[in-house]
Amino acid sequence: MFKKLKFASVALTGVLAATGLSAATASPAAAAQTCPWPYVCFQDSNENILTMYKDTGWQTTSAKTRTARWVTNARHDDCAYLQYASGYTDQIRPGQSFGLGSAVVSINITTGCP
Known part of the structure:
Protein backbone atom coordinates (compact mmCIF):
# COMPACT_ATOMS: atom_id res chain seq x y z
CA MET A 1 0.00 0.00 0.00
CA PHE A 2 2.77 2.45 0.96
CA LYS A 3 4.60 1.81 -2.34
CA LYS A 4 1.42 2.57 -4.33
CA LEU A 5 0.93 5.91 -2.52
CA LYS A 6 4.58 6.81 -2.95
CA PHE A 7 4.40 5.97 -6.67
CA ALA A 8 1.24 8.07 -7.12
CA SER A 9 2.90 11.02 -5.37
CA VAL A 10 6.02 10.75 -7.53
CA ALA A 11 3.88 10.40 -10.67
CA LEU A 12 1.83 13.50 -9.81
CA THR A 13 4.98 15.50 -9.14
CA GLY A 14 6.36 14.40 -12.51
CA VAL A 15 3.18 15.37 -14.35
CA LEU A 16 3.09 18.78 -12.67
CA ALA A 17 6.75 19.39 -13.45
CA ALA A 18 6.24 18.35 -17.08
CA THR A 19 3.39 20.83 -17.49
CA GLY A 20 5.22 23.66 -15.75
CA LEU A 21 2.77 23.69 -12.84
CA SER A 22 3.30 23.12 -9.17
CA ALA A 23 0.84 21.94 -6.56
CA ALA A 24 0.93 25.40 -4.94
CA THR A 25 0.26 27.32 -8.16
CA ALA A 26 -1.98 24.95 -10.09
CA SER A 27 -4.76 27.54 -10.39
CA PRO A 28 -5.53 31.04 -9.13
CA ALA A 29 -8.89 29.83 -7.80
CA ALA A 30 -7.11 27.40 -5.49
CA ALA A 31 -5.55 30.38 -3.69
Missing part, protein backbone atom coordinates in the same frame (compact mmCIF):
# COMPACT_ATOMS: atom_id res chain seq x y z
CA ALA A 32 -8.90 32.10 -3.15
CA GLN A 33 -10.22 32.16 0.39
CA THR A 34 -13.80 31.64 1.46
CA CYS A 35 -15.40 34.29 3.64
CA PRO A 36 -16.41 32.63 6.93
CA TRP A 37 -19.63 33.26 8.83
CA PRO A 38 -20.41 35.80 10.41
CA TYR A 39 -18.21 38.19 8.42
CA VAL A 40 -18.47 40.64 5.57
CA CYS A 41 -15.18 40.18 3.70
CA PHE A 42 -13.35 42.46 1.30
CA GLN A 43 -11.17 40.63 -1.22
CA ASP A 44 -8.54 41.43 -3.84
CA SER A 45 -8.91 40.56 -7.53
CA ASN A 46 -7.81 36.96 -6.80
CA GLU A 47 -10.51 36.66 -4.11
CA ASN A 48 -7.98 36.57 -1.27
CA ILE A 49 -9.41 38.15 1.87
CA LEU A 50 -7.93 41.54 2.71
CA THR A 51 -10.19 42.51 5.63
CA MET A 52 -13.22 41.15 7.50
CA TYR A 53 -15.92 42.96 9.49
CA LYS A 54 -18.49 41.45 11.88
CA ASP A 55 -19.54 44.18 14.32
CA THR A 56 -22.90 45.86 13.79
CA GLY A 57 -23.18 49.62 13.26
CA TRP A 58 -21.27 52.08 11.12
CA GLN A 59 -17.51 51.57 10.91
CA THR A 60 -14.89 53.44 8.94
CA THR A 61 -12.99 51.05 6.69
CA SER A 62 -9.22 50.68 6.60
CA ALA A 63 -6.90 51.70 3.78
CA LYS A 64 -6.52 48.00 2.91
CA THR A 65 -10.31 47.62 2.56
CA ARG A 66 -10.37 50.55 0.16
CA THR A 67 -8.18 48.60 -2.29
CA ALA A 68 -10.62 45.66 -2.40
CA ARG A 69 -12.18 44.52 -5.69
CA TRP A 70 -14.81 42.13 -4.25
CA VAL A 71 -17.11 42.06 -1.23
CA THR A 72 -18.88 39.01 0.24
CA ASN A 73 -21.54 38.95 2.94
CA ALA A 74 -21.28 35.55 4.63
CA ARG A 75 -23.85 36.43 7.30
CA HIS A 76 -27.07 34.40 7.26
CA ASP A 77 -29.70 37.02 8.12
CA ASP A 78 -27.98 40.40 8.20
CA CYS A 79 -27.53 43.06 5.54
CA ALA A 80 -24.58 45.38 5.25
CA TYR A 81 -24.59 48.87 3.78
CA LEU A 82 -21.48 50.04 1.94
CA GLN A 83 -20.77 53.73 1.63
CA TYR A 84 -18.48 54.89 -1.17
CA ALA A 85 -16.32 58.05 -1.26
CA SER A 86 -18.92 59.62 -3.58
CA GLY A 87 -21.50 59.37 -0.77
CA TYR A 88 -23.47 56.65 -2.57
CA THR A 89 -24.65 53.82 -0.29
CA ASP A 90 -25.23 50.27 -1.56
CA GLN A 91 -26.73 47.23 0.18
CA ILE A 92 -25.27 43.73 0.21
CA ARG A 93 -27.71 41.03 1.24
CA PRO A 94 -26.93 37.78 3.13
CA GLY A 95 -24.91 35.34 1.01
CA GLN A 96 -24.32 37.89 -1.74
CA SER A 97 -21.00 38.80 -3.39
CA PHE A 98 -20.22 41.43 -6.00
CA GLY A 99 -17.37 43.35 -7.56
CA LEU A 100 -16.49 46.83 -6.38
CA GLY A 101 -15.96 49.67 -8.82
CA SER A 102 -14.70 52.15 -6.24
CA ALA A 103 -13.43 52.33 -2.67
CA VAL A 104 -15.76 51.61 0.25
CA VAL A 105 -15.10 54.18 2.99
CA SER A 106 -17.53 52.85 5.61
CA ILE A 107 -19.70 49.83 6.34
CA ASN A 108 -22.86 49.40 8.41
CA ILE A 109 -23.78 45.84 9.33
CA THR A 110 -27.38 45.65 10.53
CA THR A 111 -29.20 43.04 12.56
CA GLY A 112 -31.69 41.55 10.15
CA CYS A 113 -32.38 42.64 6.62
CA PRO A 114 -35.36 44.70 5.42
